[in-house]
Amino acid sequence: MSYCLNTTENYHAHELDTLGWELTVCNALYPENSPCRNILKTNASLGVSLYRFLEKYIPFPAVRDILEIGGGMGYLLRDFLELNPDLRATALDISPYLLNQQKETLQKYNVQFMQADALKKDVAFFNTFDLIIMNENMGDLPTLISQKGIVPSPTEELAFYQNKASELNTRYCLNFASDEIINIGALLLLENICRAGVKYIYLSEHSCEAAVPNTLRELIYIAPAGFPEKISLKGHNEYTIKFSHLQKIAEIFNYKVHRGPIADFLPVEFSDKLAAILHTKIPATDEQEIIQQFVYDLYKYEYLILIKQS
Ligand SMILES: C[S@@+](CC[C@H](N)C(=O)[O-])C[C@H]1O[C@@H](n2cnc3c(N)ncnc32)[C@H](O)[C@@H]1O
Numbered sequence: 001m002s003y004c005l006n007t008t009e010n011y012h013a014h015e016l017d018t019l020g021w022e023l024t025v026c027n028a029l030y031p032e033n034s035p036c037r038n039i040l041k042t043n044a045s046l047g048v049s050l051y052r053f054l055e056k057y058i059p060f061p062a063v064r065d066i067l068e069i070g071g072g073m074g075y076l077l078r079d080f081l082e083l084n085p086d087l088r089a090t091a092l093d094i095s096p097y098l099l100n101q102q103k104e105t106l107q108k109y110n111v112q113f114m115q116a117d118a119l120k121k122d123v124a125f126f127n128t129f130d131l132i133i134m135n136e137n138m139g140d141l142p143t144l145i146s147q148k149g150i151v152p153s154p155t156e157e158l159a160f161y162q163n164k165a166s167e168l169n170t171r172y173c174l175n176f177a178s179d180e181i182i183n184i185g186a187l188l189l190l191e192n193i194c195r196a197g198v199k200y201i202y203l204s205e206h207s208c209e210a211a212v213p214n215t216l217r218e219l220i221y222i223a224p225a226g227f228p229e230k231i232s233l234k235g236h237n238e239y240t241i242k243f244s245h246l247q248k249i250a251e252i253f254n255y256k257v258h259r260g261p262i263a264d265f266l267p268v269e270f271s272d273k274l275a276a277i278l279h280t281k282i283p284a285t286d287e288q289e290i291i292q293q294f295v296y297d298l299y300k301y302e303y304l305i306l307i308k309q310s
Helices: 009-015 025-029 046-054 075-083 096-105 156-172 184-195 243-252 272-279 286-300
Strands: 002-006 065-069 088-093 111-115 131-135 143-147 200-206 230-233 236-239 255-261 301-308
Touching: 002 156, 025 046, 025 075, 025 286, 046 075, 046 200, 065 075, 075 088, 075 096, 075 131, 088 096, 096 111, 143 156, 143 184, 156 184, 156 243, 184 200, 184 243, 243 255, 243 301, 255 286, 272 286, 286 301
Parallel strands: 065 088, 065 131, 088 111, 131 200
Antiparallel strands: 002 143, 200 301, 230 236, 255 301
């Protein structure tokens, strides 16, 4: 099979000058008066809800050094540092624009900022952290797209990633289908972090294996794709993530895996009013459209909490 490569590196490093059009769950929930908060059982930002959820799995008093990769506006890290001032935080982002936003959001806190591509950092770098957070950024990393027909000979970068895919396939028995779209960047980044033996890892992203519970199928429709799906955004394309591959790599590195939809820690209050909004085919207001998208995202995004077993 031949491939081409989808990357967002150039876009994030050189073109991105707003995250406004890309309404992440974190940003959607940040304003205290966000309509998205009203449909949840907990009226809180993503950072606060996530921290409270992680406390069930992670003994925070044992966590000092935390790295957030791709923190966007920096809201999640701000919540974590508010709740736990003992954390020593590093924020790494490929985008100079977003790193500046993080510097502004986090100016009151003692945070080390690094502009870098997470894929270019080595095992020794990750090794120094107790907890690594990657919220909604794995889909931005390089993806191999299978191509039919005659294709030009691969560039050096494409050949590099194709070789890596073949190595990972053998090393972790991932059994890539011959025409599979491969989240090669996400797989390589997680492999590096697991190899570094980081004790706690949290990641979440759009999943191509997400499923809605039977009881909610009337209200929320998520097609079970099973393979990474393209998401077209301003200036770049992303791909949903095949979580079972990430899970397999983590398990081989002896991590205990907790996996689920982010609705696990952002539980929805399914009122009659919300049901009516979700049933509406054409939303009457911008707010209804935002809520429809938000509820869909709560089930389309999966998370992994990975805990290294000694
Ligand atoms: C969709 S935004 C998510 C932002 C934030 N985590 C949130 O949930 O709102 C993706 C983030 O990942 C960063 N990013 C993308 N590719 C990256 C890479 N290779 N290395 C480091 N950061 C990257 C982007 O600059 C951006 O901050």
